[in-house]
Amino acid sequence: MYDDIRAVCRRDPALHGLAHAEVLLYPGLWAVWAHRVAHRLHRWRVPLLPRLLSQVSRLLTGIEIHPGAVVGRRLFIDHGAGVVIGATARVGDDVTLYHRVTLGGRGGEPKGSSRHPVIGDRVVIGVGASVLGPVRVGDDAEIGAHCLVLADVPPGGRLRLPATDLRGYP
Structure with missing residues (x-):
C-alpha cells in the first residue's frame, strides 16, 4: 500500500x-486496493465475493477492474473515471492510466x-485510449489520448493521433 501511495505522489x-x-x-488508489483484495479472493476461487467487491468498488470509484485481471505494482490511475480493465488483462509495474482508458476484448x-x-x-496510456484484444504493449511504450490499439506495440513505441490545428477556428 505504501508503494502505491508513493507512486501517486511521485507521478x-x-x-x-x-x-x-x-x-x-484518489479513487484510483482505492480501486487498486479493492482490486488487490478481490484478485486474491478470485485466485482462492471464492465464489461471488470477488465480483461483488469489484462492483462495489466500481460504484464508489467509477473504475472497473475485473477480479481476474493481473495488476502489477505501483499502478497509477489518474482521475480514473471510466477506466475498464478486463478479466484476462495483465498490467505491468509502474503503469500510468488516465481516465476513460479501456483494456478490453474485441469480441x-x-x-x-x-x-x-x-x-x-x-x-x-493517455485519456480515452482503448487497447483491445490479445495484444501486447511493450515496456516503456506510450499510447496517446484517444488512440485505438488493435495490434502489438513494440517496447518504447509511441502512438499518437495527428494533431488538429484549430487556430482561427470560430
Missing part, C-alpha cells in the same frame, strides 16, 4: 507540499482464452 504533479494528504482521496475470442491486452512495465 501526479498536483500533489506537492500539504496537498500530499489528498492522495488518500469473438473463444471463452477461456486470453482475450485482453498484456501491458508491459512503465507504460503510459
Whole structure:
C-alpha cells in the first residue's frame, strides 16, 4: 500500500507540499486496493465475493477492474473515471492510466482464452485510449489520448493521433 501511495505522489504533479494528504482521496488508489483484495479472493476461487467487491468498488470509484485481471505494482490511475480493465488483462509495474482508458476484448475470442491486452512495465496510456484484444504493449511504450490499439506495440513505441490545428477556428 505504501508503494502505491508513493507512486501517486511521485507521478501526479498536483500533489506537492500539504496537498500530499489528498492522495488518500484518489479513487484510483482505492480501486487498486479493492482490486488487490478481490484478485486474491478470485485466485482462492471464492465464489461471488470477488465480483461483488469489484462492483462495489466500481460504484464508489467509477473504475472497473475485473477480479481476474493481473495488476502489477505501483499502478497509477489518474482521475480514473471510466477506466475498464478486463478479466484476462495483465498490467505491468509502474503503469500510468488516465481516465476513460479501456483494456478490453474485441469480441469473438473463444471463452477461456486470453482475450485482453498484456501491458508491459512503465507504460503510459493517455485519456480515452482503448487497447483491445490479445495484444501486447511493450515496456516503456506510450499510447496517446484517444488512440485505438488493435495490434502489438513494440517496447518504447509511441502512438499518437495527428494533431488538429484549430487556430482561427470560430
